[in-house]
Amino acid sequence: MIQQIHIFNYLCIYDMTIDLSCSGMKAPAHYEDYEKLLFVQHGKSKNRGRNNRIVPVLSLYGANSSGKTTVLKAVNELINIIDKGLNYENFQPNRIKCYSRDKQYTEFELVFWKNNDKYDYLLRYDNERILKEELQMNNSDVFLIDNNHICKVLDAVAKIGDLEKEYRTRCINITNNCQIKTFLSVMADAFPGVSSSINVPKEYMLNDILILQDNQIPFLKGINKLSTVYGNELSEEERESKALKEIITYLGKLDLGIVDIEVHKERPLSGVRDVLSSIERKDKIDGDVFTVHKSEDGKDVRMKLYNESRGTQLLLGLLGFLLYSIRMKKTILVDELDESIHSLLLIQLVRLFKEKRLNDKAQLIFTVHNTDLLAPDLLSVYEIGIIRYDKKNGSSFSTLADIHDIKSGDNIRQLYIDGYFGGVPFPYV
Structure with a gap:
C-alpha cells in the first residue's frame, strides 16, 4: 500500500506531498470489531504504531485544472521510467514557476509497504539524465546513485561482481555518459536472486499499482x-x-x-x-x-x-479492475471515478474498499467531483483530500484531518460546496 507520494516540479505541481497515513487518528475502542475498515496496520509486530496506519481509500477533490489528474500522471510517469527508462520527450517541468538554476529537475518519491516492510524510492531527473536514484528499506539505505556515482549500496547488492562496471554498462548511455535506466529495474532484472530488497520494490511498483487515467475500460478487458x-x-x-x-x-x-x-x-x-x-x-x-x-x-x-x-x-469495465484489485491486494488509481455513474452506485464502489469482509490490503485512490461521498459515515477526514491551485504555490494538497477546527457533526459536504476548504471554483456567468 502507498503511504506517501511526493511530486516536485511536474506540470502544474511545484512541490506536493500526498500523505495517506493516519498517524493522528486515535483508534476507537474495539475498532477491530468494526465492519468498516478505518485503516490498515503495517509493520512487524514490535514496530507497529500510528505511523504505520494507512488509509484504504483516498478521494481527491478539487476544481477543474487544479492538479488532481496530474497526481495520477506523475505516478504513471515514475512507473514508466522504472519500466522503460528515461524518455527525454516526457520531461514536463512546471513552466509557470521560476526555479533557481540548481532546481531545474523533476523529482518523484514513493513511500509504500510490501510484506510488512517499508520502502522509500526517490527518482530525480531532467531532460538529459537521471540525476539521483535512492532506495531505502525500513529507513536503511539499499542504494544511492547520485550524478552517475554509486554512493551507497547494501552489502547483498555489493556482491554483484564488478558492480561499477555492471552499472555503467547497463544504466549509462555511453554517447553522453548519462544514466537513462534505473539502477533498481536493471539490477533486479539482471540479478534476480541477489537481493529481495531490490526485487520486491521493483515488482511492487510495476505490478501492484494499477493506474486508470481513462476509466473507459472495455468490459472484456x-x-x-x-x-x-x-x-x-x-x-x-x-x-x-x-x-x-x-x-x-x-x-x-x-x-x-x-x-x-x-x-x-x-x-x-x-x-x-x-x-x-x-x-x-x-x-x-x-x-x-x-x-x-x-x-x-x-x-x-x-x-x-x-x-x-x-x-x-463504464461501470461494467471498472468492476473487473476494482474486484481484481481487492482480490489481489493491489493499489488502484482511477481518474474521475464518478464519471457518468449514479451517486448511489458510486458510494457502493467505494464501499468495496471500506468493508472488512471484502477488503484486506487493497487501496483505492481516485479523483472525484461528486460530493455525495462526503456524507457522514463513509469516509474519514483522513480519506478526503483537497487539491487547490494558485499561480504562486501551484497545486497543493491537504486532507480534512489537517483542518483542525472541523467539529463532530459538521456538514462536510455543505462546507466543501461553500468553499470553506477551498478546492472549488468560483464561477460566474
Missing part, C-alpha cells in the same frame, strides 16, 4: 483482468467464466436491471488487451457482449452492450 485471480489449475475459459459470474453477482447487488451477461466470441478473450486503440474497435469488441434483461412477461431480452447507457458501460 475487465473480465480478462479479473480472470487472472483464479489459479492456473483452471483453463483460460474456466477462469473467464468464473470472472463473468462474479461480475454478474455484483451487478445484481447494484440494481441495474441486468440479470445476465452473454459473451459471444470467435476469438479468445486474452487478445482483448491489445485492441484498445480506438472507440471504433472498442465497439466492435463489445458488440460480442450482450446484457440480458427481463421483459414484463418474464422472458429474456438481450441488448448489445454498446446500446446500454454510457454509465453502465
Whole structure:
C-alpha cells in the first residue's frame, strides 16, 4: 500500500506531498470489531504504531485544472521510467514557476509497504539524465546513485561482481555518459536472486499499482483482468467464466436491471488487451457482449452492450479492475471515478474498499467531483483530500484531518460546496 507520494516540479505541481497515513487518528475502542475498515496496520509486530496506519481509500477533490489528474500522471510517469527508462520527450517541468538554476529537475518519491516492510524510492531527473536514484528499506539505505556515482549500496547488492562496471554498462548511455535506466529495474532484472530488497520494490511498483487515467475500460478487458485471480489449475475459459459470474453477482447487488451477461466470441478473450486503440474497435469488441434483461412477461431480452447507457458501460469495465484489485491486494488509481455513474452506485464502489469482509490490503485512490461521498459515515477526514491551485504555490494538497477546527457533526459536504476548504471554483456567468 502507498503511504506517501511526493511530486516536485511536474506540470502544474511545484512541490506536493500526498500523505495517506493516519498517524493522528486515535483508534476507537474495539475498532477491530468494526465492519468498516478505518485503516490498515503495517509493520512487524514490535514496530507497529500510528505511523504505520494507512488509509484504504483516498478521494481527491478539487476544481477543474487544479492538479488532481496530474497526481495520477506523475505516478504513471515514475512507473514508466522504472519500466522503460528515461524518455527525454516526457520531461514536463512546471513552466509557470521560476526555479533557481540548481532546481531545474523533476523529482518523484514513493513511500509504500510490501510484506510488512517499508520502502522509500526517490527518482530525480531532467531532460538529459537521471540525476539521483535512492532506495531505502525500513529507513536503511539499499542504494544511492547520485550524478552517475554509486554512493551507497547494501552489502547483498555489493556482491554483484564488478558492480561499477555492471552499472555503467547497463544504466549509462555511453554517447553522453548519462544514466537513462534505473539502477533498481536493471539490477533486479539482471540479478534476480541477489537481493529481495531490490526485487520486491521493483515488482511492487510495476505490478501492484494499477493506474486508470481513462476509466473507459472495455468490459472484456475487465473480465480478462479479473480472470487472472483464479489459479492456473483452471483453463483460460474456466477462469473467464468464473470472472463473468462474479461480475454478474455484483451487478445484481447494484440494481441495474441486468440479470445476465452473454459473451459471444470467435476469438479468445486474452487478445482483448491489445485492441484498445480506438472507440471504433472498442465497439466492435463489445458488440460480442450482450446484457440480458427481463421483459414484463418474464422472458429474456438481450441488448448489445454498446446500446446500454454510457454509465453502465463504464461501470461494467471498472468492476473487473476494482474486484481484481481487492482480490489481489493491489493499489488502484482511477481518474474521475464518478464519471457518468449514479451517486448511489458510486458510494457502493467505494464501499468495496471500506468493508472488512471484502477488503484486506487493497487501496483505492481516485479523483472525484461528486460530493455525495462526503456524507457522514463513509469516509474519514483522513480519506478526503483537497487539491487547490494558485499561480504562486501551484497545486497543493491537504486532507480534512489537517483542518483542525472541523467539529463532530459538521456538514462536510455543505462546507466543501461553500468553499470553506477551498478546492472549488468560483464561477460566474
